[in-house]
Amino acid sequence: MSGAAQFSVAARAGAARAGVLRVRGKECPTPAFLPVGTYGAVKGVPPDLLERLGTRMLLANACHLHDRPGADVVARAGGLHRFMGWDGLILTDSGGFQVFSLLATSRLDEEGVTFRSPVDGRELRLGPREAVDVQLALDSDVAMVFDHCPPLPAEPALLADAVERTTRWAAAARARHAERSQGGQALFGIVQGGLDDALRARSARQLVELDFDGYAIGGLSVGESNAELRAALPRYAPLLPAERLRYLMGVGRPADVLAAIAAGFDVFDCVLPTRNARHGMLFTRAGPLQLKNARWREATGPIEAGCDCPACARWPLAALRHLFMVGDPLAILLASAHNLRFLHRLVAEARAAIVAGRDPAALPEYSGLDAPAPADA
Amino acid sequence: MSGAAQFSVAARAGAARAGVLRVRGKECPTPAFLPVGTYGAVKGVPPDLLERLGTRMLLANACHLHDRPGADVVARAGGLHRFMGWDGLILTDSGGFQVFSLLATSRLDEEGVTFRSPVDGRELRLGPREAVDVQLALDSDVAMVFDHCPPLPAEPALLADAVERTTRWAAAARARHAERSQGGQALFGIVQGGLDDALRARSARQLVELDFDGYAIGGLSVGESNAELRAALPRYAPLLPAERLRYLMGVGRPADVLAAIAAGFDVFDCVLPTRNARHGMLFTRAGPLQLKNARWREATGPIEAGCDCPACARWPLAALRHLFMVGDPLAILLASAHNLRFLHRLVAEARAAIVAGRDPAALPEYSGLDAPAPADA
Numbered sequence: 001m002s003g004a005a006q007f008s009v010a011a012r013a014g015a016a017r018a019g020v021l022r023v024r025g026k027e028c029p030t031p032a033f034l035p036v037g038t039y040g041a042v043k044g045v046p047p048d049l050l051e052r053l054g055t056r057m058l059l060a061n062a063c064h065l066h067d068r069p070g071a072d073v074v075a076r077a078g079g080l081h082r083f084m085g086w087d088g089l090i091l092t093d094s095g096g097f098q099v100f101s102l103l104a105t106s107r108l109d110e111e112g113v114t115f116r117s118p119v120d121g122r123e124l125r126l127g128p129r130e131a132v133d134v135q136l137a138l139d140s141d142v143a144m145v146f147d148h149c150p151p152l153p154a155e156p157a158l159l160a161d162a163v164e165r166t167t168r169w170a171a172a173a174r175a176r177h178a179e180r181s182q183g184g185q186a187l188f189g190i191v192q193g194g195l196d197d198a199l200r201a202r203s204a205r206q207l208v209e210l211d212f213d214g215y216a217i218g219g220l221s222v223g224e225s226n227a228e229l230r231a232a233l234p235r236y237a238p239l240l241p242a243e244r245l246r247y248l249m250g251v252g253r254p255a256d257v258l259a260a261i262a263a264g265f266d267v268f269d270c271v272l273p274t275r276n277a278r279h280g281m282l283f284t285r286a287g288p289l290q291l292k293n294a295r296w297r298e299a300t301g302p303i304e305a306g307c308d309c310p311a312c313a314r315w316p317l318a319a320l321r322h323l324f325m326v327g328d329p330l331a332i333l334l335a336s337a338h339n340l341r342f343l344h345r346l347v348a349e350a351r352a353a354i355v356a357g358r359d360p361a362a363l364p365e366y367s368g369l370d371a372p373a374p375a376d377a
Numbered sequence: 378m379s380g381a382a383q384f385s386v387a388a389r390a391g392a393a394r395a396g397v398l399r400v401r402g403k404e405c406p407t408p409a410f411l412p413v414g415t416y417g418a419v420k421g422v423p424p425d426l427l428e429r430l431g432t433r434m435l436l437a438n439a440c441h442l443h444d445r446p447g448a449d450v451v452a453r454a455g456g457l458h459r460f461m462g463w464d465g466l467i468l469t470d471s472g473g474f475q476v477f478s479l480l481a482t483s484r485l486d487e488e489g490v491t492f493r494s495p496v497d498g499r500e501l502r503l504g505p506r507e508a509v510d511v512q513l514a515l516d517s518d519v520a521m522v523f524d525h526c527p528p529l530p531a532e533p534a535l536l537a538d539a540v541e542r543t544t545r546w547a548a549a550a551r552a553r554h555a556e557r558s559q560g561g562q563a564l565f566g567i568v569q570g571g572l573d574d575a576l577r578a579r580s581a582r583q584l585v586e587l588d589f590d591g592y593a594i595g596g597l598s599v600g601e602s603n604a605e606l607r608a609a610l611p612r613y614a615p616l617l618p619a620e621r622l623r624y625l626m627g628v629g630r631p632a633d634v635l636a637a638i639a640a641g642f643d644v645f646d647c648v649l650p651t652r653n654a655r656h657g658m659l660f661t662r663a664g665p666l667q668l669k670n671a672r673w674r675e676a677t678g679p680i681e682a683g684c685d686c687p688a689c690a691r692w693p694l695a696a697l698r699h700l701f702m703v704g705d706p707l708a709i710l711l712a713s714a715h716n717l718r719f720l721h722r723l724v725a726e727a728r729a730a731i732v733a734g735r736d737p738a739a740l741p742e743y744s745g746l747d748a749p750a751p752a753d754a
Contacts, residue, residue: 040699044421044706046687069674069699077677077693085691297446300454310423314462316454322417322446329421329706 002178005142005186005213007245007266011355015237015264018354021057021214021245023141023186026089028056030245031261031350031360033252033343034091034269038064040074040084043274044332045340047086053309053337054344056088057141059269062134063095067117067124071137079139091269092140094131096147096166096190097250101222110165112146128169132176132187140185144216145173147190152223159194162219166192167206174210186213188247194219195228197235204239214245217265221250230259237264254283254346255369261350262361268347273339278332280324283342286368291335296321309341310334379555382519382563382590384622384643388732392614392641395731398434398591398622400518400563403466405433407622408638408727408737410629410720411468411646415441417451417461420651421709422717424463430686430714431721433465434518436646439511440472444494444501448514456516468646469517471508473524473543473567474627478599487542489523505546509553509564517562521593522550524567529600536571539596543569544583551587563590565624571596572605574612581616591622598627598647607636614641631660631723632746638727639738645724650716655709657701660719663745668712673698686718687711 004023007030011018019030035042035050038061042050050058060080065071074083080090099106099113106115112127126134131146146169148162170189177187189212193199200217207215217236220229229251237260240246245267248260252270260268273283280291284304289296302312303320311320311334323331350360383399384407396407412419412427415438419427427435437457442448451460457467476483476490483492489504503511508523523546525539547566554564566589570576577594584592594613597606606628614637617623622644625637629647637645650660657668661681666673679689680697688697688711700708727737 039703039705040696041705041707044710046426046707046710047691048687049423068703069695073675073695073699076675077695082693083696083699085696298450298453310425314424316459318446318450318454319417319460319462322450322460326416326445328416328418329709330418330423332706333421333423333710 001211001213002181002183002187004184005245007214007243009243011357013354013357014262014359015234016262016350016354016360017264017266018351019245019266021089021267023089024184026141028089028267029351030266031347032057032267033257033347034059034267035274035340036269036271037084038271039068040065040080042340043278043336044329045274045336047084049310049333049337050086050340051088053341054348055340057091057267058086058088059091059093060084060138060140061095061098062092062131062138063098063126065138066095066126066134068119071134075137075139081139089142090140091142092135092138092144093249093269094135094144094146095126096149097218097222099126100149101151108148128172129176132173132180136177136180136185142186142188142214143177144188145170145190145212147192147218149190149192149219149222150194152194152219154194156196159192159196159199163192163199163203166190166203170207170210170212174212188212188214188216188245190216190218190249191236191239192219195224195232200236201239208241212244214247215240216247216249218249220248221270226253226256229256233260233263233265252343254343254366257343257346258350258361258363258366258369261347262359273343274336277335277339280335282335283339285365287370291321291324291331303338307338307341309338311338378588378590379558379560379564380590381561382622384591384620386620388734390731390734391639391736392611393639393727393731393737394641394643395728396622396643398466398644400466401561403518405466405644406728407643408724409434409644410634410724411436411644412651412717413646413648414461415648416445417442417457419717420655420713421706422651422713424461426687426710426714427463427717428465430718431725432717434468434644435463435465436468436470437461437515437517438472438475439469439508439515440475440503442515443472443503443511445496448511452514452516458516466519467517468519469512469515469521470626470646471512471521471523472503473526474595474599476503477526478528485525505549506553509550509557513554513557513562519563519565519591520554521565522547522567522589524569524595526567526569526596526599527571529571529596531571533573536569536573536576540569540576540580543567543580547584547587547589551589565589565591565593565622567593567595567626568613568616569596572601572609577613578616585618589621591624592617593624593626594642595626597625603630603633606633610637610640610642629720631720631743634720634723635727635738635740635743635746638724639736650720651713654712654716657712659712660716662742664747668698668701680715684715684718686715688715
């Protein structure tokens, strides 16, 4: 443990925890949802609005920023906080998920991965040491180790191989970070192992021996069914040390986030709220609402009564639908703001429940979350 | 004059005026620039940000809103202010410019224009009475009469015909508005006549006889050269009554706005600042800056030193360029905010000069405005 991150648990309810993460004097109450700003912005959402929505920590992607504009460019401009216009906490993902799950052209060797830029096809390279160097240059608050993250379903031999390689790479990253970090940036390990409980346990054990500032479960939300994901949560959360932050990567469906909080996870990131928003899909407590649906053409009320997001505060649903139909970028901003606010409220209400000793998975106001989407009119 | 709009001149410097427009208890100091929110939003810019940028009045387009979503939909949702989430002043353009300049399919008759929706090709209709009805349904603060606005260059006979028709239509609109308005909404007349001084004088005389709350010069910025536009400004401003607001339609190049203020115009609208922003063209006092230019790849400073817009306050130019190159909608918001703030500061500084008795066209900080754009690196 580098000592750069302090995590304290303030209250528990069953396996669920309410805590606070502190890095570089900045605090993030947990459970927390991290909006995704892949390329250095949460698409279309200005950082002052993110802050008003309740964002305390966001995620940016070292792999994408390594491609464009390059970590050196960000470093020379004063680091990622200045580059993003964001004073709050930034966690950078290492790119393990991206190079293994999203890019067909990746070539794996023992020292890392060679892949082609999805932008211009030029050859790029990331490995455990390069990913540390990139994230130190970006100067994020929390860096992630570079892991081997196979898409699911995967052969048992591949999963086992990925776990061992992830551990070797984690050790290399840990050493590199200890050698090059000026202090301040925390480093988290990532547990792999697919849906194989024995592999997950072994991966967690090996990583905990390396002593990271926090631990993530990676390699979920990468192809398995929702039932498999939900069943895995209470099995895998206890594999991670109780006194460190537990980060479940890539999960953002509201019902899944509540289940993960109940299982003992503390933070979550996902493109879902903002990507869905760009496609007109809005979160409500009664399940998803599709903005394009003709039934909203003359709807004079807000997206959801009681929501305090800027879209619900100022716009009738008919106007939001109209902005979406004419392709105004303001529709993206407002829909993204609504979905992010929805998740920030959900984790805040879960936190309040935990502090009050109640089960966060049983919040009655969210009982309609798993409802199917209404058919399009 | 309906009495719905009060305009008072607080100071003069040469032909230039510093004033205040009051409609429905809301004030707009003049000179003022009106951002364009064609379809009910200034593309990508939230209204609370517009307010912070200095917008007091904006323009929306009755013709476009008549097409989508329909004035009836806006009316049932509570009117255009609620539909746009905007409490400030709204001026609606009637659509005369659009149906004559932008649509090849328009068919003119004595009672109005039949045209096809650019969205789905269905037949739509606007005339002097329909345009009043649409704008009353939208419930904007200032409505414009429906004018016959020919693109330039135009045959003398067509210009003369357009002036006479514009006057007949203005009379019809004036009567319809007096009959149907519940009070509150102001109605402005639009002077036509192309670059023919005698026609302009006749058009102005005929409209002034009809006694509108304010007067606009339309039919400029529709194909003539910039030199012709600039030369026309001091000839046409004095044709409009000194005690009413003078609105120059469709002009937004910073140097042209300063020249128009010096000539005695009070308000201006144009898509230029926001449309240019969407193409990466940013206003600076030294002339335009193209964000895509590779010379900004590692630029660590703001767009322009001394600018107080959110983009200049928080982002290095390299980051704005990066967001633009990766196609993040946040780049549109920030570039639009910069260009709008640039024009709002320009008119505010012109106002301060007028109040101090100085020529607003000779502001030394804007002496580089007409500089050519630097060559792309």
